Amino acid sequence: MTFYSGSTWQQSSEPVITRKVHMEDDDETALVWPEGGTFDTLGAGEHPVLAIGRSDNRPMNITGTVISYDSATDIATFNIADKHIVRAYVANINAYTQGAASGWQNTIYPGDPVYIDDSDDLSTLNTGCTLSFAPRNEDPLNNPLAGYVHWCQDEYDDQGVGGPNTSQGINQPAATDTSEMLTLCVMIVNDHGWNENWT
């Protein structure tokens, strides 16, 4: 598969702060990640949540959602506004041990923190999946906070798009302790803040 695309990626109409970002520096240092390599290569019409700035700066990277991409200039336009909500691919992995997934978010709750994760487990699962619940990647290096799981517009009980629903509808993993890619709505933030799991 590829990065998230289609007509339903936007789950809030505001706020919007657009910023243009070169995908790489003139010396070919990647300024947007994870993209390329084992992950999908950004194309027009794709809307992944990505980290901005060198991965050497991790976890102190701004995070945002790609709105558009111009392959002629290799410039992506991001929405980097705090609290906008997008639909995104998220792996249910929440920890790694010795380079392999060792913990899973078996139940997903709104408000659970979600991180940009460049681990091979994600690209193996799906080359378009850039997020997980793991505060550290497989190496283990700190992952930038991307945001928090939130209800999609049609996932509120008794309210919201599509009329009243009988229950809240956050997607859940099909099996326990098994790596899966979920499609979830994420409220994007730019707080790289320390997590209690970091030292």
Next chain:
Amino acid sequence: MTFISGPGWQQSSEPYVGRKVHLENDAGDTYYLWPVADTNWDSLNDGEHPVLAVGRKANRPANITGVVVTYDSATDIATLNVADKAIVRAYVANIASYDFWWGIGSWQNTIYPGDPVYVDDSTFVYGLDNGCTLSFSEQSNDKLSSLNPLAGYVWWCQDEFDDSGIGGSHSAQDINQPAETNTTEMMTLCVQLVNDHGRGVSIIT
């Protein structure tokens, strides 16, 4: 008492980012707003505007924080303003830390603008007032495991600026202060909300 209510809770007209949040999950066993759902605290009602943490307590301190703008009891959905830097009037306990015996360790005897304020679900906070959700303590009284999410920073209310602001010029800045030292009190303060849960240097272990 109850959560703060009345016409003076909003102290800035912007920014505003409204986000709807279910009070709890369908099973009713996991709360997405706290400490409101804790039995020790006030129940959320129409017209109340507490500052709360969003998301499970298990994620603490990695919780977004915001102020309740409206609450619909029919759907159990609260609309929160989660915008960074909104200023609201809130109840804040002057507790600054807890000791290793789960008692109060210290107090914020003088309140300064810019002092960080946390969502605190400690027994001492609701014991003081069941409408109070904030304190100056970065950890709850269950300090071995419970870091408090950062809610924001003390700020001047609109009528607390010296020689400026609502009500004409004032002869002095007027942040509320505790009546006594080393004594637990609930203060009514203005707080500039932020959503940076980031751990302070002092609590990185």
